[in-house]
Amino acid sequence: MVDIVLDIAFVLIFLGMVFGIIRFVIGPEIVDRVVAIDLLTIIAIAVIALLAHVADRFIYLDVALVYGLLSFLGVLAVARYLEKGF
Amino acid sequence: MIVLLTILLCAGILISGLLAVLLDNIISAVISSGLASLFASVVYVVLAAPDVAMTEASIGSGLSTMIFLYAIRKTRNGNES
Numbered sequence: 001m002v003d004i005v006l007d008i009a010f011v012l013i014f015l016g017m018v019f020g021i022i023r024f025v026i027g028p029e030i031v032d033r034v035v036a037i038d039l040l041t042i043i044a045i046a047v048i049a050l051l052a053h054v055a056d057r058f059i060y061l062d063v064a065l066v067y068g069l070l071s072f073l074g075v076l077a078v079a080r081y082l083e084k085g086f
Numbered sequence: 087m088i089v090l091l092t093i094l095l096c097a098g099i100l101i102s103g104l105l106a107v108l109l110d111n112i113i114s115a116v117i118s119s120g121l122a123s124l125f126a127s128v129v130y131v132v133l134a135a136p137d138v139a140m141t142e143a144s145i146g147s148g149l150s151t152m153i154f155l156y157a158i159r160k161t162r163n164g165n166e167s
Contacts, residue, residue: 010087063136067143074151081155
């Protein structure tokens with residue numbers, strides 16, 4: 001049961017990452033790429049949490065925590081630059 | 087499953103590195119380099135190095151993007167692209 005749920009989660013995360021990369025590649029504006037990198041950051045946090053469960057090493061969750069705390073800074077910097085030039 | 091995900095992450099590093107070189111808009115190139123750092127951080131977690139991944143996530147994806155944007159703002163005097 002747990003293996004089936006993990007396989008479904010892997011497939012969904014895989015598809016989400018593929019579509020995020022496609023959006024990042026064909027995004028014509030800067031704003032599309034900023035939203036795509038925000039999406040890919042959240043998917044990366046999900047990947048790290050899933051790897052922490054699969055590898056049975058819960059120290060990986062600290063990496064996901066640091067990533068979730070610090071990942072909005074890049075998006076915030078780009079948004080501030082686009083709004084009024086840093 | 088982890089093998090497929092790792093192959094996709096490495097392909098993402100390659101694609102974002104190529105975009106960082108090939109894109110014309112300089113802000114998009116900076117964002118692409120941040121994306122390459124993001125994928126590299128997840129690959130470090132796959133390779134069982136969580137401390138390296140933590141450092142890469144904080145410095146490569148957060149701090150370097152802000153420093154690049156600050157330098158672009160300081161040197162270009164406002165007119166982008």
